[in-house]
Amino acid sequence: MEVHLVHYKSSYGSLANASNFEDGLAVVAFFLQAYKHLPKDTGFEYLVKAVHSITEVGSSAFLNHLSITRKFHEKSWSGGYYTYNGSLTTPSCNEVVTWLVYPQYIPISEKQVDVFRKLKTTEGSKMVQNFRPVQPLNDREIYYATSELNIDTLYHFRGRV
Template identity: 30%
Template sequence: MHFIALALIVCCSVSFSWANEWGYPDLDSNQDEPFPKWGGLCDSGKKQSPINLHVKGALKGEFDSLRFENYDEHQKNLRMVNNGHSIQLSGFDHELTLSGGALLQDFVVEQIHMHWWSEHTINDIRYPLEVHIVHRNTIYPNMTMAANFKDGIVVIGVLYHVSNTPNEAIGSIIKSLGAVKSYDSMNKPVLVADSLAVDDLVPSVESYFTYAGSLTTPTCAEAVTWIVLTETFPVTLDQVNEFKEIEYDQGKQLHNNYRELQSENNRAVVLVEQPEQRSGAAGLTASVSLGLMTLILAGQKIML
């Protein structure tokens, strides 16, 4: 069992101060090893993440496009750290701002991290890699404060499918991975050798799922609006295996770092598509307005 003692973690991984040890089962060694209980809201919460996302079961939503500011700017001073449960990137040269869609405020990127395998599944399919781009609502001064409010955090989840073609952006990250793989280098940030634009990690955003959920690591605060893109990016298994060599303890590798699926608990999951991508579908389709979407993401129940 991968158990990691942490006094403070920033992640969704946005984790925060957590007194107990927590970790992941080593499913590469034992596929039957159960996922542990992490305690607190992680076990008692009703809006936990990740969840399985079903196209057929989702409400249909249509909004203005999401707006990304400075995501195309190459970041030349990115820092990478092995924090014992993931690889995290931070230290952006520019303020990267997300707005539009169903979001009522501006959100800025705080950090990026990876999960191998994916945490979310789409139509019951788990992917080999999921990248989380973690944003803070600008009305809150820091992530710790933002985690106390339902509108505090937005996380964009990008899933990666297996391909024979290496992913260039992931390859840029892997180039610096050797400096942080060992346990001795844990919590010691290094400069990412290649400049990287966050846009390079994000495929088309014309279609995505959104729902009200939580951080996927302790404290599992239910403060996250999730935006999980339906379009996936290619990555090779060799590239994914590079992340599996990260050590969380002396000589012990982090073979996987995903949380098991959580109960949906009758939450509304909205599938947002641009009009030009919408195809005719049989059956009842619910169209969600911005006002109704605000209620959904605030956790209000709706009846259809």
């Protein structure tokens, strides 16, 4: 499972507005690996509880974006991350995102993953196979950063999970 923590530059006022500017968004991506036999709390029980509170179309749950980004960072830091300028994964796929991708898998219990599998789209169908196909590089440069990301640098961005 892949998790995207979407942050928009606060000076643009909203996610929708920031999506119109090349420096408008930063997305931090993490990969989760489900395991059958893990302790109940793998450090993400607060996230699972928040998902449980999303019961109807249009409802949401508040999570402190710096706290959750920091938690994912702590669980996945293995000496580096990939970064590149790319696009949104959903239409209109604007090329306005600075991606930070952590390659290390984070363990999560299958029971916790099942909570996410129960989420539904606005049309009421299961939220599965919701990924964008791999896109051509189009001369993009991908960097591997070996210095630890200072999560506090995301302070000027507002987050959404």
